[in-house]
Amino acid sequence: MTVRPALLPAALLALGLALGLTGCAGTKASEASASGSSSSSPTDAADRSAAGQRIEVQVASGKVTGDTGRIAVAAGTHVTLVITSDVADEAHLHGYDEEAELTPGKPAEIAFDATIPGVFEVELHEAGTVLLSLQVG
Numbered sequence: 001m002t003v004r005p006a007l008l009p010a011a012l013l014a015l016g017l018a019l020g021l022t023g024c025a026g027t028k029a030s031e032a033s034a035s036g037s038s039s040s041s042p043t044d045a046a047d048r049s050a051a052g053q054r055i056e057v058q059v060a061s062g063k064v065t066g067d068t069g070r071i072a073v074a075a076g077t078h079v080t081l082v083i084t085s086d087v088a089d090e091a092h093l094h095g096y097d098e099e100a101e102l103t104p105g106k107p108a109e110i111a112f113d114a115t116i117p118g119v120f121e122v123e124l125h126e127a128g129t130v131l132l133s134l135q136v137g
């Protein structure tokens, strides 16, 4: 037969690798940085969902301004995420696994349909900065 003892350690190694690949740094760090995010009202979100929702953030000197914090999005909404950074970086929307290359001073867009419920971070891979958390539901 073809049962080889070497397969077991290999399987354990693969399992260990899989456990280490649960996401980028700071997947659960949204609570700590959401202190200034009480500005969106439920009626606001309902109004915007019909025509799609535009979320804009700006990054300058390492600081994030605009639609930062936790942003509520109704499930099914077409979302356009616009990110402007003063340094080159790569933006990553977790959960949906959408990425955008950021060129200094040029707005980059990630457009998607919010079909996956949950809370997902938008993060800069180089800087490690969390721009916002998307709350879909």
Ligand SMILES: [Cu+2]
Residues within 6 Å of the ligand: 024, 092, 093, 094, 123, 125
């Ligand atoms: Cu990421």
